[in-house]
Amino acid sequence: MGRPPHPLAVLTAFRFTWWQRLALGWLVLLVLVAAVAPLLPLPYPPGLPDLANMAVPPFSAARHWLGTDPQGRDVLSILVYGARTAVLLTLPAALLAALVGGLAGAAAGFWENSARVPLAYWLVGTGGTWWVLQLPLPMLGLGLMLIGALLALLARLQNRPLPTWPLPVDALVVGTATALDTIPRLIVVVAVVASIGLSAPGLLAVMVLTAWPPMARLVRAQMLRVRQLPFIEAARAAGLPERQIWFRHALPHALHPLRTALPLSVAGLLGLESTLSFLGIGLPPEVASWGRLLATVRDEPSAWWALLFPSLLLTLSILSLNTLSRMSTSRA
C-alpha cells in the first residue's frame, strides 16, 4: 500500500518559471499591502471626500499623488484599501469554496449513491435544514434535531446499530452543482443581493455558494479515478473503516486538481467582486473597492486615472493568478 501524501502536500514542491515568480511576487506584495494597509502612511483615509479637490488628476493637488475620484476621495488610498477588500473577501471565499466543493465532490465521487446514513443523522440533518431555512414552525426543526441527537446518543450508549436510509450523495452534489451552473453566476449573485441586500459576510457566503460547484466537479472526477487504485482496494482488504479510507487515503489524492483550480477561482471571484462594486451592489459604499473606483468614471469620464489604476491592478492580479494556476510540481 502506498504511503498516503499529507493533505498539505499539494501545496509543496512547485517548480517556478520566471513569469510565475513575478506573478507570485506581485500577489505576495498585494497580500502584504492589504495586511499592513492601516499602518501605511497614507495622506488620506479612503472614504474621506476632499471637497476642495474633486476629480483632480495625479500629482496636481496637495498630496493626492494618484489624484481623486469624482467624490474627492484619494485614489491611492482607495487602491490600497481596495486591495485589502479584495484579499479579505476573495481569498476566504475561494478557500471556503474549495473546502466545501472539495469535500462535497470527494464524498460524491467516493460513495456515489450507495451511502447509507443512520436514521438519527437524517433527523438531525432534516431538522437543521428546516430551522436554518426558517420554514413554517421553525421550532419543529429544532425538535427534529433534538430527537435525532437523542436517538444517536441512545444507540451509542446501548451499542446498538440504528436503521439506515440511503443517501444519494452523488445525485445531490451533482444535481445541486448543475442547478447552480445553469444560471450565470453574476445573475445569481445580483438576484440575491438585490432582493435581500447583503453585508460583507453575506456577500462572502453568496460568493462561496456560487464558486464551489466547479471545485466539486473536479474533485469528484479525480475521486472516481482514485477510488479504483490498488491502494484503496488494499485499505479495504485490511479492514479499515470506509470513512478513514476516504479521509486519510483517498481525499489527499483527490484534492490535487484544486492546485490549479484555486488560483483560477480567486481570479474569478476577484472579477466578480469588482463587477458587483462597479454595479453599485454588494459592499457598502464606504468600503473601498477597485470596482467601485472604476464605476466613478461614469460620473467623470475625463478622469482617466480612476480607470487606469484600478484596471491595471485588476489585470495584473488576475493574470498573476492565471499564471500561478499553470504551475507544475517537481513530480509532475
Place this chain on the structure above:
Amino acid sequence: MLVPKKNPSGVLLWLIFSSLLACSCSSKGSSHEAIRIRWVHDPETINPMALTNQAAIEVNNLLHLSLIQANLTNHQYVPALAAALPEVRLVGDSLMHITYELRPVAAWDDGRPILGSDVAFTVKLMFCPGLPNEVVRNQYHFIKAVITDPATPRRFTIVCRGQAPEYVKATGDFCILPAATLDPAGRLSRFTLAELQHRAPTAPADTALQALARQYQQGYAGHPPGQLPGCGPYELVTWEKDRFLHLRRKSHWWADQLHPAPLMLRAKPQQLEYVIIPDVATAILALRRGELDVFPQMPAREFERLRTAPATRAALQFYTTDSYNVVTAGFNTSRPVLADAATRRALSRCFDAGRLMKATQLGAGQRTVGFISPSDTANYNRALALIPFDPIQAAALLRQGGWRRAAAPTAGWFRPGPAGTSQQLRLTMRYRAGDPLLTTIALQFQAATAPLDIPVSLLPTEAGSFSEVLRVGDFDMYAQVLKGNPFMFNFTPFLHSKGIGVGNFTRFTTPASDRLIEAIATASSNASRQRLLRQFQALMQQEMPMVPLFFLPSRTVADKRLSGLNVGSLKPGYLATTIVRAARATPAP
C-alpha cells in the same frame, strides 16, 4: 449548372437585406421626428390622483390641463382651461368664493364640452375612498363645495373654507378629468363633497364608491395608452417602463382654435419622447450622438465640460437659471435617538453645506436657512443665520441632548432611554443610488461624524423603492432634492401630522408646527403670510426635522437645431410644448 440556382437565392438575400435596411432606416427616420428629452427615472404612475414624482407631473401636464397654469417665463398664473383668471369674492370672514368660467372652445376628445360638472367631479374624486388620493386630499381639504349652475354650465364657483390668497392659485392648479368617461353611471353625483370629505375612515364600504374606485383604477392600469382620457394636447402612445414614454400630438385639439394661442396652450412638437436614462455619462453620450435633444438638470461638471469643449459648444445650446429645488437631509423623528431637536440640531452641524455647494455645483446655487428660496426676498427670513459646519458645536449640542461620549475610544455616544434602557447614537442614511450629488453629501456627513465617534451606515437605495422606503420609515436619515415653486406655501404634505405615512417622511409633528402650517395655508393676506412664513422658517431651524443645505441652479442643455425652448426656474425647468426642430439641411447630391 450551379450559377442559375445561386442567382435567385442571392437576389432573395439582397432583397431581404434591402428591406431590412429600409425598415431600419424608416423607423429611425420616424423616431427622429420626436423631440427626445432625458428623464432620470420612470414616472411610476400616470394616475393624476397619485403623482409620485416630477416625471409623473410632467407627463400629466401634457395629457391633461388645469384651469390656470404658471407661466414659466414670468412666473405669473395665466388662464388655461379657464377663459380668464378667476373672480374672487370674500363671504363673511371665513369663506371665499372663487368663480371660474371655462373657455367656450374647451372640449374633450369626443367633442363634448368641458363643463363645471367635470371640475366638481374631479374635486369629488380627490376625496373618494379607495383611490390613492392621500396627498391631494390633504392639499385640497379647504374646498367646501363646487357650485355649478345648469343655466351656465361652463361657469362654476369653488367655495373655500378660509380666505387665503393662495387658494386662488391652488383651486386652479389640478388636472381636470372627464366625468362622463370615468363615471358614466354617475355614481359620484349621488354624494355631496361634504359627505365624501367627512366620511369616517372606519365607515362601511359603499358599493357604488367601491365600484367607481375599481373602475378608475382599472382605467389607469388597463387602458391602452392612446385611450387615456384627457383634455391636454398629447396622447400617450407607448410607455415602456424604465425605457421611454412616447407621446403624440392630438390631430384635433380644442386649443388649436385659439388665435393667437397663449404660450402655455401651444403644442408644437408632433411627437415627444421622454427617454429614461438614469446614468449621466450615458445620457451625455446620447446627447452628443444626437439621440437626445434636451438634457434638463445636467450636473455642474458635465455642463461646464460640454460648455467649454469646442466641439460640443458648437453643437449644443446651454441655459442656466435659478431653481426652487432645495437639497435637504431629513431625520426620522420617530426614532428615539432622533426624537429630540437638540440631537437633530447637533447633527445638522455636520453638513458642510458651503463646501458641498462649491464642490458639487462649482459655486453656483444659493445657501439657505430654510425651504423658502433666498430669491423670494419677501418671504425669506434673512434674520436667521445659515446653519454652520461646526463639529465642535455639534458635540456640545449632543451633550445638551443628554448624550455622553463613552470613555473608551470609538465607543460612541450613549444616553439613558425609557425604562432603564440605554440609547446609542448610530445612524443609517439613505439616498437615491447612483446620484453623485447625494453620494457626495452622504460621504461628507459620514466623514464629518466619524471623528465624533458617531457611526453612520450609508444605504444607497434604488430609485424605484426609495420613496416607498421613506414612506414606511425604514431609515434614520435621508438625503434628497425637494422640488418646490414660488407660488404655494402649503407644507401640509411633508411637514404636517396629516402627511405622516404619505409625504411627511420625517414623521415630524408638533402642535405648534401644525398650527403654523395651517395658518400659513389659510393666511388672509400676503403680509400676514410673510410674517408666518418667517416664523415657520425660524421654528424649522429650531426643530430641525430637515436640514436645508442649498438651492440648486437649473442647467439645461439642448441640441442647437432646436428653437423655441423656453427655460425657467419653475419645475421642470423648460417648456417642452414650444420646442421646434429646425429642418435638416438636405445633403448635396
